[in-house]
Amino acid sequence: MTNYLETHLDKFTFKVAQDRHYTTYGVWAFNQEGVVRVGLSDFLQQTSGDIAFAEVQPVGTVLAAGDVCAEIETIKVDLEILSPLAGKILRLNPSLEMTPEVINEDPYTQGWLCEIEPSDWESDLAHLLDPEAYFEIMKNQAEEELKKK
Amino acid sequence: MSKEKKVIIIPCSGIGKSFGSVSRMAAFQVTEDDRPESTQLVPLALLVLGDEAARAALENNPVIVIDGCQLACAAKMVQESGGTVAKEMAVLDFYRQNRELRPQGISQLNEGGQKLAVVLAEAVDQVVDDLTTREVENG
Structure with a gap:
């Protein structure tokens, strides 16, 4: 079962799953027995x-690592999602074609983007943030966002 | 449908959101141009404020909500106000079916947004007709 770090800001709650790694931009990478699943953090999707x-x-x-692996269009913005690792795309989330809102509804489980066979995971991992580090960065980003409103 | 009975249309109240503007433009087209005799627009803000007339309009009338985003404020507010949503519609669903009509702009919607509002309004018209027919058939 996945555990989460949580922060509450204004009327928002942002969660960070503790079983994976992140880019500062809010893309997560979850290594499951040699295949890395990629998706958006709760903060990025919200x-x-x-x-x-x-x-x-x-x-x-x-x-x-850093190549565009997905393009996402929301009601507010167009996003280019940069791959957190190098490798070959093995599988896409079949839910995204008909129900892309699954990313909003369940960003850490059902709303993954793709699975990648890493070419140099140890090297890429060294450049990613552990959940605690991302949580601190995300809290600062969230506070900055709130100031803009 | 009896003379007094109308289909209530409640659009998104999101100010500053282009999808909310599409919702309201579609609602205006339905209630002012397409089906003025059989529909009534109720502003979501009045329900939020607990306006008696707005709440009364929900009683015994079918309600169509047109939400601008997944927060679905209109649908939730109708339920909180004691009404029953006969049909829940979402601008985003119509945009997904008409990707070339991307709404942009707020006070002045772009051409894509205006066309999307027309597509949405026509779909709402159809639901209004279905609800009206059902009411007549049920006496």
């Missing part, structure tokens, strides 16, 4: 708004 379309690069695409 601040981006309701997702209208999610288009992930096709299976077989070879990515470097």
